[in-house]
Every structure is written in C-alpha cells, then in structure tokens.
Amino acid sequence: MDKALERILPAVQKPARYTGGEYNEVVKDKREVKLRMAFCFPDVYEIGMSNLGMRILYGCINAEPDIWCERVFAPWGDMAEQMRENHIPLYALESGDPVSAFDVLGFSLGYEMAYCTVLDMLDMSGIPLRSADRPGLVPLVFAGGTSCCNPEPMAPFLDLMVLGEGEEVDIEVLRLFQKARDEGWEKRRFLAEAARIPGVYVPSLYEPEWNADGTLRAMTPLEGAPERVTKRIVSNLDAAYYPTAPIVPSTEIVHDRVNVELFRGCVRGCRFCQAGYVYRPIRARSAERVIEIGKESLKNTGCQEATLLSLSSSDYKHLTAACDGLLDWCEPQNISLSLPSLRADNFSMELMSRLQKVRRGGLTFAPEAGTQRLRDVINKNVTEEELLNTCRIAFEGGWNAIKLYFMLGLPTETDEDVRGIAELASKVLHVWRQYSPNKQRGVRITVSTSCFIPKPHSPFQWEAQVPMEEYRRRVELLRGSITAKNVSYNWHDADTSFVEAALSRGDRRVADVIEAVWRAGGRMEAWSDYFRFGRWMEAFSSCGLDPAFYASRERAEDELLPWCRIDMGVRTGLLLRERHRAYEARLSPDCRAECSACGAAKLLEEGVCDG
Amino acid sequence: MDKLRLRFRKTGKAVYISHLDLMRVMQRIFLRAGTPIKYSEGFNPHALISICLPLSVGTASECELMDFRVTRDVDLAALPGTLNAVSPEGVRFLEAYEPERRAAQIKWLRMSCGFDYDTRDTSALLPALEAYFASPEVKVTRRTKRGEGEFGLAPHLREMSWTAEPGIVRLECLVSAQEPTVNPELLAASLREHAPELAPDFARFTRLETYDADMAVFR
Ligand code: SF4
Numbered sequence: 001m002d003k004a005l006e007r008i009l010p011a012v013q014k015p016a017r018y019t020g021g022e023y024n025e026v027v028k029d030k031r032e033v034k035l036r037m038a039f040c041f042p043d044v045y046e047i048g049m050s051n052l053g054m055r056i057l058y059g060c061i062n063a064e065p066d067i068w069c070e071r072v073f074a075p076w077g078d079m080a081e082q083m084r085e086n087h088i089p090l091y092a093l094e095s096g097d098p099v100s101a102f103d104v105l106g107f108s109l110g111y112e113m114a115y116c117t118v119l120d121m122l123d124m125s126g127i128p129l130r131s132a133d134r135p136g137l138v139p140l141v142f143a144g145g146t147s148c149c150n151p152e153p154m155a156p157f158l159d160l161m162v163l164g165e166g167e168e169v170d171i172e173v174l175r176l177f178q179k180a181r182d183e184g185w186e187k188r189r190f191l192a193e194a195a196r197i198p199g200v201y202v203p204s205l206y207e208p209e210w211n212a213d214g215t216l217r218a219m220t221p222l223e224g225a226p227e228r229v230t231k232r233i234v235s236n237l238d239a240a241y242y243p244t245a246p247i248v249p250s251t252e253i254v255h256d257r258v259n260v261e262l263f264r265g266c267v268r269g270c271r272f273c274q275a276g277y278v279y280r281p282i283r284a285r286s287a288e289r290v291i292e293i294g295k296e297s298l299k300n301t302g303c304q305e306a307t308l309l310s311l312s313s314s315d316y317k318h319l320t321a322a323c324d325g326l327l328d329w330c331e332p333q334n335i336s337l338s339l340p341s342l343r344a345d346n347f348s349m350e351l352m353s354r355l356q357k358v359r360r361g362g363l364t365f366a367p368e369a370g371t372q373r374l375r376d377v378i379n380k381n382v383t384e385e386e387l388l389n390t391c392r393i394a395f396e397g398g399w400n401a402i403k404l405y406f407m408l409g410l411p412t413e414t415d416e417d418v419r420g421i422a423e424l425a426s427k428v429l430h431v432w433r434q435y436s437p438n439k440q441r442g443v444r445i446t447v448s449t450s451c452f453i454p455k456p457h458s459p460f461q462w463e464a465q466v467p468m469e470e471y472r473r474r475v476e477l478l479r480g481s482i483t484a485k486n487v488s489y490n491w492h493d494a495d496t497s498f499v500e501a502a503l504s505r506g507d508r509r510v511a512d513v514i515e516a517v518w519r520a521g522g523r524m525e526a527w528s529d530y531f532r533f534g535r536w537m538e539a540f541s542s543c544g545l546d547p548a549f550y551a552s553r554e555r556a557e558d559e560l561l562p563w564c565r566i567d568m569g570v571r572t573g574l575l576l577r578e579r580h581r582a583y584e585a586r587l588s589p590d591c592r593a594e595c596s597a598c599g600a601a602k603l604l605e606e607g608v609c610d611g
Numbered sequence: 612m613d614k615l616r617l618r619f620r621k622t623g624k625a626v627y628i629s630h631l632d633l634m635r636v637m638q639r640i641f642l643r644a645g646t647p648i649k650y651s652e653g654f655n656p657h658a659l660i661s662i663c664l665p666l667s668v669g670t671a672s673e674c675e676l677m678d679f680r681v682t683r684d685v686d687l688a689a690l691p692g693t694l695n696a697v698s699p700e701g702v703r704f705l706e707a708y709e710p711e712r713r714a715a716q717i718k719w720l721r722m723s724c725g726f727d728y729d730t731r732d733t734s735a736l737l738p739a740l741e742a743y744f745a746s747p748e749v750k751v752t753r754r755t756k757r758g759e760g761e762f763g764l765a766p767h768l769r770e771m772s773w774t775a776e777p778g779i780v781r782l783e784c785l786v787s788a789q790e791p792t793v794n795p796e797l798l799a800a801s802l803r804e805h806a807p808e809l810a811p812d813f814a815r816f817t818r819l820e821t822y823d824a825d826m827a828v829f830r
Contacts, residue, residue: 001624007813009627010669016632021624021700023639248639250625250699251632302639302697334656 002096008082016251017045018079020071020093023248024300026058027094028068035178037061037069037104038092042117043526045073049247050255052309053145053166054108059243060167067174070094070102074117074524075124083124090124099125103138104177106170107158109145112503113496113526115154115514118143120523122157129515131159131204137187140177144170148201149231149278150456152562153506153514155203159187160194162201163566164231165264167241169199195225199232206565208508214549216507216560230567231278235605237264237285244296248303257305257338258297260290262322265600266311267591271379271582272368272410274455275311277575278568280600281609282591287318291325298335306330307338314343315592323351340364345386349393362401362444363394369410370420376585377412379578384424391428395436401444402428408474408491409452409466411582418474421447422481429484445487449478451497455504457568459578461561464554465501468494495533499525501551502540507562510550512543569600613649616678616710617691618830622671622817625701630665636699637662637677643697646690649680663714664788664821667796672818676717676830678710708830717788718824719769722795724782726811733775736809740780741773743806744798751801764801767793780811788821 001019009015030036039058041048048054048071061069070092075083083090089098099105105127107118119129127141128134134141143154144162151161162169173194180190195202205225209218221227234240242261249256265282266275285293294306306326310316323337330337337355342348352363367382369375375382391402406421425447432443451471454463466474475491482489503510516539517525524530540547555561557576574596581588588596591609595601601609621628628636638658641648650656663676691704698704728736743749746765753762767787774781786793799814821829 006815014629015627015668016629019624019627023643023697023699025700248699250628250636252635300643302642304638304642334650 002088002091004086004088005091005096008079008086008088012079012082013076014251017073018075018093020096022250024245025071025094025247026062026069028062030068030095030097032066033068034066035068035104035174036102037067037106037174038072038099038102039069040072040099040105040107040118040121042074042107042109042114042121043524044076045249045251046253048073048108049249049253051108051110052259052261053110055243055246055259056241056261057106057108057144057166057170059246060241061170061174063241064171064174068094070097072099072105072121074121077524077530080120080124080523089126090121100127100139103181104140104142104174107141107143107145109143109147109154111526112147112153112500113531114147115503116518116522116525118154119157119515119518123518130156132156134159135187137177137181137185137190140190142173146275146278147504149274149566149568150504150506150563151201151203151566152208152508153503153510155206155508156511158203159191160200160202162232163199163229163568165234166232167234169197169232172197173200192223192225195223198230201229201566203508208562216562216564219560219562219564221565227565228567229565230603231569233264233281233283233569233603235283235603237261237283238289242293244293245300246297248301255307256303257307258294258301258303260294260297260306260308260326261285262290262308262310262313262316262319264310267315268312268381269379269578269588269590269596270368271377271459271578272407272452272454274458276458277570277598278457279311280569280598281604282315283604284317287321287325290318290322291329294326295329298330304334305336305338307340309340311341312343313339313341314345314348319351323355327354343382345390349390349397352394353397362403362446363399364403364405365390366405367424368405368407369413369417370406370422370424371417373585374410374413374417374420376587377582378410379582379588381587381590384427387424388427388431391431392435395432395443398438400432400436400438400441401446403446403448404428406447406449407452408449408478409471411452411460411463412585413466413474415474415477418477419481421449421478422483422487425482425487426484429486432486443486445484447478447482447487447489448491449475449489450492451494453497453501453504456561456563457566457570457575459575459582461505461575462555462557462559462579465498465551467548467552468498471497493528496528496531498547498551499533499536502547503550505562506550509543509545513539513545516542569598569603571599574598614678614680614710615685615687615707616676616830617694617707618705619675619677619691620673620703620705621666621675621701622673622703623701625699626669626671628699628702629668630662633662634660636702637679640694640698640702641679644693646685646694647682649682664717664720664792666818667794670795670816670818674818674820676714676821678714710830712823712829715789716823717821717829718790719785719822719826720788720818721820721822722782722784722786723817723819724784724795724798725815726780726782726799727813727815728778728780729812733777733780737773737775737780739806739809740782741771743802743809744768744771749801749805751797751804753797762791762797764793764797767791768798783819785822
C-alpha cells in the first residue's frame with residue numbers, strides 16, 4: 001500500500017472503504033490491457049457500491065479482456081481533507097493508481113445534487129474541470145446516468161455524455177477512443193466521430209443561444225452533429241450481460257445484498273415520474289433467468305439476502321414463478337428474499353406474507369397524493385379502497401408499521417388535497433383499530449412528504465415548482481391536520497428541493513453556478529452534513545442567474561427546452577397529451593391495458609412492446 | 612467434531628476491516644466455500660463465529676485465531692485452501708484444527724512494531740528509546756470504560772528487542788494480550804505524551820504470535 005495513504009487511513013472514519021481488495025474485485029495486469037477506465041461515482045463508497053447500474057457496467061466493461069475498469073468513489077470529508085493536506089491525488093481502488101493515469105474517466109450521474117462532487121473528483125485528480133481546458137485527447141471525461149437526460153447543466157465539464165443504458169454504447173465509445181488514441185487523433189476529430197455513435201451527446205457540438213428574457217432561442221448542432229440524440233437501450237434482457245459474481249464489500253454499505261433486476265421500464269405512466277418515462281419501454285427478464293441470476297449471485301457472494309429490483313415489482317409478468325423458484329432454493333439455506341416497490345393490492349400482500357415469515361420492518365406504500373382527484377391528475381392508479389383493503393390484510397397478517405409516501409406541491413394541488421393526506425392516514429389507523437388481531441403491540445403509521453420537483457422528459461416538465469414558502473405552508477397545514485398520536489409525520493426539507501429543481505431543468509449557464517458552489521467549498525451536496533443553501537443562493541446571484549427562473553417558472557409549451565436535443569424515446573406530443581389530461585383529472589391506461597403509442601417501442605429491435 | 616479453530620493472517624488491505632465487519636466477511640467466506648457452519652437458534656440466526664482476540668483497525672496479524680462451529684465433519688487439512696480460494700485480499704487461512712484450550716488462556720502477544728522517523732537519525736534515537744522503555748516507570752494515559760487513567764506499561768511489556776534502520780526503528784516485543792489488554796499503539800502514545808522528542812512520525816504494528824502465561828505457543 002502507498003505509504004502516504006497508510007499514514008492517513010488510521011485517522012479517518014471507516015478506512016475499509018478506501019482500500020479496495022474486496023472479494024470479486026476485478027484485477028488485471030495493467031501492462032497487458034489496452035485501455036484503462038476509471039469508473040467514477042460522485043458519492044461515497046457505501047452509496048456507489050449499492051448502485052445496481054454501477055455494478056452492471058463495472059462487470060460489463062471488465063468482461064472485455066483488454067479493458068480494465070476500476071472504481072473510484074468520492075471520499076467523505078475527513079478523508080478528502082487528509083488527502084488534500086498530504087497531496088494524495090484521487091486514486092482507483094483496484095490498482096491504487098492515481099485517476100490522472102487513466103485513459104478514460106466515466107462518471108455516473110444519477111442525481112443532480114452530486115454535480116459538485118464530480119468537479120471535486122476531477123480537481124482531486126488534478127484534471128482541469130472544463131472540457132475546453134483539456135485540449136489533449138487523453139483523458140476522456142464522459143458521463144452517463146439518468147441525470148444526463150438534461151445534459152446541459154454539466155455540459156461544459158464533460159467531453160461527451162451517453163444517454164440511456166450503457167452496456168453497449170459505453171464499449172462503442174471506449175473502442176472508438178482507443179482507436180483515436182492509437183492513431184493520434186486530435187480531440188476535436190474524436191468528438192465529431194463519437195457524436196455519430198447513437199446515444200452519444202457531445203455538448204461542445206451544440207451551441208446554445210438566448211432570448212432577451214433568458215429563455216433558449218436556439219440549440220444549434222455543429223460539425224454535422226445529429227439533430228436529436230436518441231437514448232440507447234438493451235433490447236433483450238435475457239441475452240444482456242448481468243453481474244453474477246459482484247464485488248462483496250468488506251465493510252457495510254447501504255444495500256448490502258444481492259440485487260436481481262426483474263425488468264426495466266414501467267408500464268404505469270405516473271405523470272410526475274421521470275423514471276416512468278425515461279426508462280421506457282418495459283423489457284422483462286424471464287423467470288428462469290431471474291432465478292439463475294439469483295442463485296449464481298448468492299453462491300458467488302455468500303450473501304444472506306437477495307432483493308428483486310424494478311420500478312414496480314407487482315407489474316412483473318413472471319413474479320410468482322420467479323419468487324417460487326428462488327424461494328425453493330433460498331428457504332432451506334436461510335436466505336431471505338425482499339421485494340420493494342410493490343403496489344397496494346391483494347396479490348402483493350399475499351406475496352409479501354410468503355416472503356416475510358417474520359414481520360420485521362414496516363410496509364411502505366406510495367399513494368403520492370391525498371385525494372382521488374389529485375391521484376387522477378397524476379395518473380397514480382391506486383384507489384383509497386385498494387389501499388385500505390391492503391392495509392387491512394397487512395394488519396390482519398401481523399404487520400404493525402406502515403409508511404405512506406406523498407408529494408406536496410403537485411400541479412393543481414389544493415388545501416383540500418393536503419388535508420386529504422391526513423384523512424387517509426387516519427383512515428388507515430381506523431382500519432388497524434378494526435382489524436388488528438393484536439392491538440397491545442400498538443401501531444406506527446408514518447406519513448412522509450417530499451416536495452414535487454418537475455423533471456425533464458416527464459409530462460410535468462413544463463410545470464412550475466411551488467415556491468418554497470408555499471411548500472412550507474402546506475407542510476404546516478398538513479402537520480396541523482394530523483392529530484392522531486399514532487401517526488407521525490416527516491417532510492423533506494424545502495431548500496434542497498428548490499436547488500434540485502433549479503438544477504434538474506437548468507441550462508448550460510447553470511454550469512457556472514455549479515462551479516461557483518464547488519469553488520466555495522461545495523461537494524457532497526446530497527448530504528445534509530455538507531449542503532449549504534446559502535452557498536447556492538450566493539452562487540446563483542454571483543452568476544447573475546435567478547434559481548426561481550429554473551425552479552418556479554412555468555414554461556410555455558412552445559418554449560425551447562435545454563434538453564431539446566435529447567430523445568428519451570417518448571414523443572413530446574404524448575407528454576403534452578398527458579399534461580392536458582392531468583388538468584382534466586383524466587386517467588390514461590397503462591401500457592398493458594392499451595398502448596398509447598408513446599414512441600418508445602421504436603427503440604426495440606422488434607418495434608413492439610411486450611412487458 | 613463440532614467446535615473448530617482456524618488460524619489466519621490479516622494483512623495488507625485487510626487490516627482496515629473492522630472487527631464487526633470481519634465477522635460478516637468470515638460468515639460470507641464460509642457460505643461461499645460451502646462450509647457447514649452452525650447457526651444460532653431463533654428469529655435472527657447468526658453464524659456461531661468468534662474471533663479470539665479482536666484486532667484494532669490498522670493493526671496487521673500473522674496469527675489470528677477464530678473459533679466456529681460446524682454441523683458435520685469437514686476435511687480440516689483441505690479447509691484453509693478451500694477458504695483461501697474465496698477470501699478477500701489480505702485474509703489468508705493457515706490451519707484448521709480442533710482446539711484443545713480456551714482462548715482465555717492466551718496471555719502474551721509477540722508484536723512487531725515499526726516506528727517511522729522521517730527526518731531524524733534513527734541510530735541516535737535508538738539508545739534513548741531503549742532507555743525510555745527499559746524504565747519501570749513507563750506509563751501512558753489510557754481511556755477505559757471507567758474513564759481516563761494513568762496506566763503503568765512496564766509490567767505488561769517484555770523481551771524488547773530494538774533495531775534501527777534509516778528512517779525506521781523496529782521493535783519486537785511481548786505485550787500482555789488479556790488482563791490487561793495492552794494495545795501496542797499505547798507505546799507510541801506514551802512517547803507522544805511523555806517524550807515527544809522520541810515520538811515517531813508514524814507507527815505500525817503486526818501481531819506475530821500468541822502465547823499462554825508460561826510462554827508456550829498458544830494454538
Ligand atoms: S409504445 Fe405503448 S406499450 Fe410501449 S411504452 Fe409506449 S405506451 Fe407503453
């Protein structure tokens with residue numbers, strides 16, 4: 001181990017997250033490989049190692065024998081300080097080599113609040129922050145992940161961004177880069193060539209122009225860059241790579257278990273939900289493959305828990321078959337199976353009862369809105385009756401803790417909708433009083449609210465976020481309306497929601513704000529330990545920008561949006577239709593009941609959805 | 612055959628795995644290797660594994676001992692190899708056997724200590740260090756569950772042998788393993804407290820061997 005590192009590790013919290021050396025980590029001979037990539041996750045080890053996308057891409061890239069992909073996470077504050085004081089540059093866990101020695105840095109951008117951390121990781125690596133300040137071809141700094149669906153706020157820092165699922169496009173980019181490096185291309189030539197790979201957005205090849213009112217006038221493609229960059233998907237999940245020998249962390253991480261992905265996409269079409277639109281279309285794994293992945297991963301890791309992951313487990317066609325198959329294998333070995341993201345229906349409850357012999361933990365449901373009217377507005381297809389019925393089964397089955405998630409600030413929300421949340425919670429409590437076989441144990445009902453953040457590529461991408469004073473007023477209104485002592489209420493803080501809203505629909509000018517916040521010491525802004533609202537407000541004003549312009553302004557439907565060059569598969573016409581239906585509180589059918597011809601089917605090889 | 616003991620090495624990157632984390636690491640090694648380890652009864656069954664003398668984070672060891680239980684006979688000669696094949700870097704099993712003595716009988720640990728001096732002349736420091744630790748008065752302020760207190764180190768240190776190399780002074784010695792447990796880090800702490808001019812820029816420690824009260828190697 002590096003001597004300087006050896007000296008600081010005893011002084012920091014949880015040093016095992018900075019050493020690598022875990023079981024199943026991929027180690028190659030650096031003299032033998034042709035390309036070295038640093039997979040950079042802009043958050044701490046415990047979060048990054050819990051991220052399925054990172055696990056998949058790490059394995060998938062390393063499946064190329066001549067490419068070595070290593071992991072880099074952001075150090076927690078104490079470690080970052082020690083590293084800076086002792087002039088230790090950011091390094092990769094596998095080899096311990098400094099990130100600056102790599103050919104390629106690939107960042108995972110899953111959430112906006114990690115943006116400052118990307119800059120900090122570049123700086124800790126001694127790499128200039130802006131693409132324009134890195135004239136050489138090497139290193140290539142690129143990013144992928146959900147947040148790239150609005151690439152603009154991070155555009156100046158990245159040489160290119162990949163849209164959608166990375167399994168195939170990442171390798172295509174790496175191979176082109178390898179060729180460019182070996183043939184000594186100029187960076188410009190490489191970027192122009194890379195822009196021809198489907199799914200690749202090269203920010204420097206799109207030039208924004210502004211109107212006097214601050215809105216976007218044009219976003220002009222340069223040097224033959226495509227008019228629209230369409231996200232990539234993997235068509236056939238059964239044939240796709242899946243990591244069945246994942247790294248087993250030697251220290252605790254957030255989700256320390258085997259992850260089995262059931263399907264991608266979602267059939268539901270909740271109008272507030274970015275994931276429901278940008279991950280379309282739905283593609284399922286076969287039950288056989290799910291069972292095979294589960295068994296192999298459990299054997300290869302020694303984990304005692306597996307989780308079946310997807311956006312909405314209940315919508316998985318082969319759920320019963322997959323659960324049965326896995327349970328047969330897991331039960332005799334004391335391995336537990338968990339199934340998050342269930343809908344509030346009878347079928348799900350029966351399944352939960354089978355999976356959880358011991359009723360540990362609570363059950364979580366997300367009605368999202370307190371009244372049927374507002375649930376219709378957001379197309380959340382769950383009725384009060386269904387929810388209460390599910391709670392009844394849960395209480396009868398021995399559960400005594402229920403968590404209910406809602407959003408405040410949804411379009412058209414009134415005080416009646418806010419109070420409706422409290423009423424729904426008290427109805428749940430009433431159901432418990434009526435049906436719980438064991439009242440002595442008491443009950444815990446937790447209501448949580450977050451502030452609605454309009455996201456790009458969702459039907460609500462034109463909406464204004466409610467001003468924060470108004471959000472706080474609604475929180476207080478709800479707080480006052482919840483009177484039962486068995487119902488507790490917690491709410492998401494307004495300041496972060498506001499900043500997140502400004503970033504998520506930001507344009508290229510917001511990059512200056514991100515950099516200014518980083519210069520003022522901002523990193524790991526997703527953590528309340530580090531987030532400082534004042535720093536963001538100062539940065540916005542020093543850059544001459546108004547965060548409310550991005551967060552709390554309703555966009556005209558014909559306004560040119562910063563992400564206008566990105567095609568996530570769904571037609572803008574469909575998003576508009578959904579927005580208009582929202583105002584009529586009119587439901588749209590889910591994909592299984594009736595295809596809305598959203599456009600996502602064209603991404604599939606066969607051109608038809610089958611989930 | 613029910614109760615078994617494994618001797619293993621914990622070095623390199625693995626020295627930063629905490630005691631608590633190591634328990635889970637071990638459980639998973641056993642599961643990957645297919646070792647039939649025994650679990651406790653009850654709602655939350657846990658593997659019956661215990662590490663004889665928990666090691667502090669950052670300290671390496673050539674002689675860790677771990678007791679565990681199995682539900683059926685295992686091939687003891689093959690076990691270390693089977694486990695090594697599925698272990699993280701730095702954890703290496705050396706032998707498996709049926710223990711004859713309880714871990715409570717461990718009394719002494721042979722330690723190798725390395726004291727780094729980045730800018731000072733180690734050959735000049737050596738006699739001063741020897742003299743410092745030869746004193747029957749050598750002590751350190753130690754925090755225990757009962758609060759902070761003055762702790763006399765001398766009776767719990769033995770067989771100190773010092774060597775100096777450029778940049779580093781090496782010490783091999785015995786420290787009391789139990790009753791009282793003496794963390795070798797206390798040696799450096801004592802220097803920092805009472806003889807700062809002798810305090811090293813960095814100190815690292817490795818456990819080399821375990822002994823009972825009669826100085827017989829403990830297995
Ligand atoms: S094309 Fe039809 S079925 Fe496929 S995702 Fe879009 S609406 Fe759903």
